[in-house]
Ligand SMILES: Nc1ncnc2c1ncn2[C@@H]1O[C@H](COP(=O)(O)OP(=O)(O)O)[C@@H](O)[C@H]1O
């Protein structure tokens with residue numbers, strides 16, 4: 001591809017994520033100038049016919065400043081308190097600045113458990129679709145006020161990618177404090193070189209992306225790369241680009257090669273399978289033998305008890321488990337038909353033996369292929 005960025009010109013639906021590293025400084029609260037800039041850029045993109053969903057960080061930092069806290073708190077309750085205080089100012093800033101351009105804004109706060117529940121997932125999707133159809137700018141953040149470790153995304157890169165899946169965006173733009181993904185962390189290695197474009201799945205990228213060095217950012221480039229791979233599942237391209245250069249978003253819309261473009265190189269997966277793949281917190285693990293790994297990977301077959309070597313974790317019927325090879329690499333994930341205890345009894349056995357082993361049979365498969373997504 002001569003200039004992969006050129007593909008951006010004809011795209012319509014973008015999810016734009018702005019991170020803590022760019023939006024806030026420790027002790028100084030929100031960077032209102034940046035919010036003003038971004039609102040103006042969003043207005044310009046919309047005027048070109050683009051549909052935008054904004055995912056914004058900043059509630060914790062804004063709350064810290066209002067409460068006079070100099071250090072990011074470590075306890076969950078204090079984080080929740082800071083986020084609840086700060087989210088008010090954050091959304092107010094966007095409502096005011098976007099209002100200057102005649103754009104209505106709407107607040108959507110999500111936790112991971114909202115998206116792992118099928119019904120709430122569909123509700124979130126239709127709410128976002130409706131807002132877009134009404135020409136309103138959805139402003140999304142994690143619902144930090146009630147998010148506990150078990151139900152949180154943790155970083156807004158993951159939230160942005162899941163939002164891109166949810167609205168079937170063509171592009172995910174991740175605005176950050178660096179010019180893009182470098183072959184090493186530029187804060188550590190000043191000779192690091194920018195990667196202009198790559199397939200999102202390229203395994204060489206894993207060694208390049210490091211964590212966050214900032215006091216407020218979460219995840220660094222590691223979570224941005226994972227976000228690009230997650231967005232690719234619904235066919236979206238991701239661009240990681242600096243939000244410090246005022247023209248970058250317009251440059252992207254015009255097909256200019258700024259930032260790092262990570263393109264999807266696998267076929268997009270169906271919406272239900274994406275939802276399955278989006279579960280961040282599996283309840284257990286089925287270790288498969290080589291034969292099962294091969295048929296699941298190559299033919300998308302169901303997981304039968306006969307192919308299972310080991311059952312790990314504690315799960316009940318209907319919960320999500322990961323399926324791995326014997327080295328522990330994830331192959332697939334899906335919803336199980338049997339509990340961990342039952343699975344341990346029927347593992348390695350043919351499906352015909354289920355009834356005599358358990359005294360009953362629900363399904364011949366441990367995971368039916370309709371409830372399974374191949375992830376590795
Ligand atoms: N290979 C890399 N290329 C660019 N930045 C990297 C790389 N590895 C780690 N980083 C770090 O990632 C940081 C951006 O992530 P983060 O602090 O989480 O910001 P945000 O709040 O925008 O998500 C950069 O400041 C940089 O130090």
Ligand SMILES: N[C@@H](CCC(=O)OP(=O)(O)O)C(=O)O
Nearest residue numbers: 019020057058059060156218
């Ligand atoms: N939801 C949190 C932000 C989480 C966070 O900092 O994520 P990121 O911007 O991806 O490093 C907040 O609004 O403060």
